[in-house]
Amino acid sequence: MIELAEAIALVERTARPLPPRRVPLLEACGGRLAAGVVADVDSPPWDRAMMDGFAVRSADVPGGDAIVELEVAVDLAAGDTTGLVVRPGTCARIMTGAPLPGGADSVVPVERAVDDTARTHAGGRVRLRDESFRAGQHVGRRGDAFRAGREVLAVGAALGPAEIGLAAEAGATHVVAGARVRVALVSTGSELVPPGTTPAFGQTRNTNGPMLAAAVTLLGAEPIPLGIAADRPEAIRALVAQGLAADVLLLSGGVSAGDLDLVPGILAQCGVEQVFHKVRLKPGKPVWFGMLPRADAPPTLVFGLPGNPASSLVCFELFARPAIAILAGRPREAWHLPRGRARLMGQVKAAADRPVYLPCRLDRTPRGLEAQPAAWSGSSDLLGMAGADGLVALPAGGRRYDVGDEVEVVLR
């Protein structure tokens, strides 16, 4: 059994960033760029209308109170183009997003058409009065946003929706980014049945599978659910063999001291080197961690998480989360959940021999963070974990904490 801080440090030292890969744009969402994105076209690529209205020659528009009557020479919707040039005394009916025709340099919004002429189409005459008219108004000029050849996203850019959209605008279908970490998931236990099954006597629904897949997804990694392995060596070995092809293998169950806790032995047979087994931590004491060296990539990391769902989740947050973040190439500040200090709003008790993590609800108040401990019965209780946006972290020592005491919290 090792100390919690030592276990976390061992995970941090064993995990290595995956080399960046060229991936389809969407796969890079949530990751960071490893090579800049350079625009292949100007944006906008041509002068375009930014309002629905009439494309005019500014010399034709008097401004102020005066009304000008112009002949509508052509109708242009977004996607339409024309070779026609707007001559003095004429204009084009134009919709937002259409290219400005030659000769025109401004758009008068349709709301500025007077005397019921707003619906005028090609062949008709429109009457316009635009008191705030400025030459060049409501036109997005070619290259206003960026020019071809400009680096619109630099190395290290975090790829969220805006960045993905911008890369697409710049013509990138693929980007070089921190690789999406592939995380295989195996739930062990002969008692386990899929969640869609009503458990018969002796059976338990596999809650860790969906729970851990969700946790992996929220980290921007790719879950690969391999299903349930019964507590038979061949069954576990078969799924472990598949899972070891991923970057990370998360097993749950079968790592404590029971007769059928076969996982550590099978992992050893598969060449996985144990880094630690059992950590001074509650819940989560049985957790197992090891690695399988790979010739052409950083080692595959293997976590044997406890079977009890709440333990499994706490161990995921403390150990698997930083491992996945490191593989993904995230900066150190992003490896762990943030921590802070909070005032307790209920009583809690520390364990004598190990640090304890207890689910709580956090409130941001003018006096600072307040932590309301959840009603929670222990390592198998997910109901108490659900809705908890924090964990109270208490050091070993068996101390009782009262309302108003300041404690460390983990923000989820």
Ligand code: AMP
């Ligand atoms: P184990 O760590 O395999 O000894 O399992 C500890 C407890 O967690 C047992 O009550 C198991 O039935 C339960 N358990 C194990 N795996 C899961 C799972 N995937 N989903 C829900 N409960 C589980």
Ligand code: MG
């Ligand atoms: Mg089991």
